[in-house]
Amino acid sequence: MKLRLKDNSIRIRLSMPEVDQLIQSGEISSQTMFPSLRALKTLIRVRELDQAEISIINNVIEAGLPKSQLAGWHENDQVGYSWQISLDNGEQLVFTIEKDFKCLTDRPGEDETSLFPNPSESHG
Numbered sequence: 001m002k003l004r005l006k007d008n009s010i011r012i013r014l015s016m017p018e019v020d021q022l023i024q025s026g027e028i029s030s031q032t033m034f035p036s037l038r039a040l041k042t043l044i045r046v047r048e049l050d051q052a053e054i055s056i057i058n059n060v061i062e063a064g065l066p067k068s069q070l071a072g073w074h075e076n077d078q079v080g081y082s083w084q085i086s087l088d089n090g091e092q093l094v095f096t097i098e099k100d101f102k103c104l105t106d107r108p109g110e111d112e113t114s115l116f117p118n119p120s121e122s123h124g
Helices: 016-025
Strands: 002-006 009-014 027-034 038-047 053-057 060-066 080-086 092-099
Touching (some): 009 016, 016 027, 016 038
Parallel strands (some): 009 092, 038 060
16 A cells, blocks of 8 residues: 655555455555654545545544445456545545556566556557
């Protein structure tokens, strides 16, 4: 799971096994350790929702995704989903979840074996 934060946007990219696990079990999580053994955990759950929801409490980013929208995602060409979530201050948070694709250029030291084939890759 890759997490990207920029201003009022959160983008999460998932590998093939992570998408499979999310669809089949309804939940995935990831944890990043910081000095002093403090962790930032990301937890994603598929639930009966009309709209995605996301919160952060006690160093846990927890997202709920609409089950109806994600049905079959692991088996289709849909790259991802994006939602605009209203904030208490009237602004919007853009929350995106996507399949993580292999890069088109080789990156030494990067293990991309579990990533999705890049749709821009030419097969000539």
